[in-house]
Amino acid sequence: MRRHLRAWTLVAAGLLTAATAPAYAADTPPANPTARSVHYTVHDLGTLGGTRSAAAAIDGHTVVGSSQTSGNAAEHAFAYDLRAHTMTDLGTLGDSSRATDVQGNHVVGESDLATDGPTHGFTGFLRGCPGLQAGEESDSCGAGQG
Numbered sequence: 001m002r003r004h005l006r007a008w009t010l011v012a013a014g015l016l017t018a019a020t021a022p023a024y025a026a027d028t029p030p031a032n033p034t035a036r037s038v039h040y041t042v043h044d045l046g047t048l049g050g051t052r053s054a055a056a057a058i059d060g061h062t063v064v065g066s067s068q069t070s071g072n073a074a075e076h077a078f079a080y081d082l083r084a085h086t087m088t089d090l091g092t093l094g095d096s097s098r099a100t101d102v103q104g105n106h107v108v109g110e111s112d113l114a115t116d117g118p119t120h121g122f123t124g125f126l127r128g129c130p131g132l133q134a135g136e137e138s139d140s141c142g143a144g145q146g
Contacts, residue, residue: 045080048089053078056109057101062126064090064099064107077109079126093120102126 047053050068057064063080067087077090077099090099093111100109105126112119 043082043085046087048076048078048087053087055080056099059102059104062102062105064102064109066096066098066109077107077111079107090124093122097122 045053045055045063045065048067049070050072052072053065053067055063055065061082063082065078065080066075067078067089068074069076069089074092075096075098076092077097078087079090079099079102080087090097090107090109094113095111095115095117097111098109099107101107106123107126108121108123110119111122
């Protein structure tokens with residue numbers, strides 16, 4: 001009997017301790033009152049006339065990726081200027097292309113030479129394309145150039 005009384009006393013003490021301790025849940029806000037929430041804005045880049053596009057990289061004010069063209073006929077690499085809100089088709093080396101990275105005015109990616117054909121890497125210089133600074137050269141864009 002004494003053993004059962006001692007067990008019940010320990011259980012009761014444990015429940016009292018648990019009831020007075022602070023409770024934490026997954027949705028509990030942080031205890032730090034100076035913690036700030038992250039604020040951001042999402043921009044729809046649009047497409048080159050098709051139904052989908054995907055951004056792959058950003059540098060400064062230029063985003064690169066790939067987009068379906070009008071009628072979803074092909075996938076082409078693009079450069080998007082965040083200041084002018086314009087998307088420029090970078091062309092292909094044959095069938096389709098995807099820009100994968102950008103640094104300054106240099107873009108790299110891959111392009112299919114033909115449907116079900118080989119895929120080659122490309123590099124291009126965005127002269128006269130999105131992301132240019134005032135006074136820079138203004139020639140045409142294209143994955144096959146540069």
